[in-house]
Amino acid sequence: MSEPERLDHFMARANAVYYATRDPFADFTTAPEIAQAFGEVLGAWAAVTWQLLGRPDPVVLAEAGPGRGTLMADALRAIARVAPEFHAALRLHLIETSPRLRAVQAERLAGAIWHDSLETLPDAPLLLLANEFLDALPIRQFVRRGAGWTERFVGPDGFCELPADPPGRDAADGEMVEVCEPALDIASALGARFAARPGAALFLDYGPEHSAPGDSLQALSEGRMVDALVPPGTADLTAHVDFAAIAAAARAKGAAAHGPIPQGIFLARLGLFQRTDRLARDQPPARALALIEAARRLAEPDRMGRLFKALALCHPGCPIPPGFEQ
Ligand code: SAH
Numbered sequence: 001m002s003e004p005e006r007l008d009h010f011m012a013r014a015n016a017v018y019y020a021t022r023d024p025f026a027d028f029t030t031a032p033e034i035a036q037a038f039g040e041v042l043g044a045w046a047a048v049t050w051q052l053l054g055r056p057d058p059v060v061l062a063e064a065g066p067g068r069g070t071l072m073a074d075a076l077r078a079i080a081r082v083a084p085e086f087h088a089a090l091r092l093h094l095i096e097t098s099p100r101l102r103a104v105q106a107e108r109l110a111g112a113i114w115h116d117s118l119e120t121l122p123d124a125p126l127l128l129l130a131n132e133f134l135d136a137l138p139i140r141q142f143v144r145r146g147a148g149w150t151e152r153f154v155g156p157d158g159f160c161e162l163p164a165d166p167p168g169r170d171a172a173d174g175e176m177v178e179v180c181e182p183a184l185d186i187a188s189a190l191g192a193r194f195a196a197r198p199g200a201a202l203f204l205d206y207g208p209e210h211s212a213p214g215d216s217l218q219a220l221s222e223g224r225m226v227d228a229l230v231p232p233g234t235a236d237l238t239a240h241v242d243f244a245a246i247a248a249a250a251r252a253k254g255a256a257a258h259g260p261i262p263q264g265i266f267l268a269r270l271g272l273f274q275r276t277d278r279l280a281r282d283q284p285p286a287r288a289l290a291l292i293e294a295a296r297r298l299a300e301p302d303r304m305g306r307l308f309k310a311l312a313l314c315h316p317g318c319p320i321p322p323g324f325e326q
Helices: 007-021 036-052 070-082 084-089 099-108 181-196 243-252 263-269 272-281 285-299 301-305
Strands: 059-064 090-095 113-115 126-131 140-145 148-155 158-164 176-179 199-206 218-221 224-226 236-238 256-262 308-314
Touching: 007 099, 007 140, 007 148, 007 236, 036 070, 036 084, 036 126, 036 199, 036 272, 036 285, 070 084, 070 090, 070 099, 070 126, 084 090, 126 181, 140 158, 181 199, 181 243, 181 308, 199 243, 243 256, 243 308, 256 263, 263 272, 263 285, 263 301, 263 308, 272 285, 285 301
Parallel strands: 059 090, 059 126, 090 113, 126 199
Antiparallel strands: 140 148, 140 176, 148 158, 199 308, 218 224, 218 236, 256 308
16 A cells, blocks of 8 residues: 655645646636736836836846746736836746746747746846746645644545644644745745845735635636545646745845735736726727726636735835835
8 A cells, every 4th residue: 555645745746747738727717818917017017126126237037837928928018118128137037847838938938048946046136926836836734633733644545644743833723734835945045035135026826814724725627626636637736825924934034025915906006907998998899898807807806806915025125116015
């Protein structure tokens, strides 16, 4: 009989197969695929933040988990239009493990350099964008059982629990605590990097404002929720992002953190609706209405506007980046 596998090991294995072999966008859609204005206002965000950082030249513009490359293609088009000097200074770097998605990205993003992880990004000023990247990183799940703790493993008959050390955060008896070690490692590395030299990172993803107990692991296949333990590679496994833990890990290394704030407020402040109105103006009525409907889907509280959040990690000397003003 095979040994139980730790949940994060199972999730990493399942998602590696999934992203390497499936078209993830058959199973779910994301903000850049819904509205081109999303990537455009994030491009404008990067351009303004580059100015706040003192206009470093050259500067690395990177994206983690670029999917089909849509966000970055839309961002670069907006940057070329509104900030040609930033466009000339930037060097495009993409962090992507899936060979299949790298090929899709290469068709849309000429001149990019690819990386398997953030560790190999060049040692230069950095602007990093990441939408729905952290939620795909593997989590560990711990359960408080009386005075002790267990950790969830995947056994031959489904989930099982084995005795574990405390996870570093407390919970009531029977409650679950989730820890995403790769996300915390990324936050620590960015925190140390931004403490030492100019840079900023913007993460958009879904999760609560404060660390909360509970099981948030979910699996999507063809737009439907399925059991998380379906054969590896047949569903997209994600979990809520613990923004508070990520901000704390970056601050502990000396960086500043802003947010998280609800995506709807953030996008409205960046001018999502003004940009959408501008795009809609030249379109026939049905297309104009579709553009407005798409922007609403991203921003309205009962749709993607509240569950999704924006978090920025920055060089401590950087003024508050756009959208995060109190
Ligand atoms: N940002 C895109 C895609 C989100 S899907 C969008 O908003 O549409 C998640 C992306 O992260 C995919 O490109 C996937 O291949 C990539 N990814 C998942 N795990 C990764 C890892 N550990 N390292 C690098 N990229 C990863």
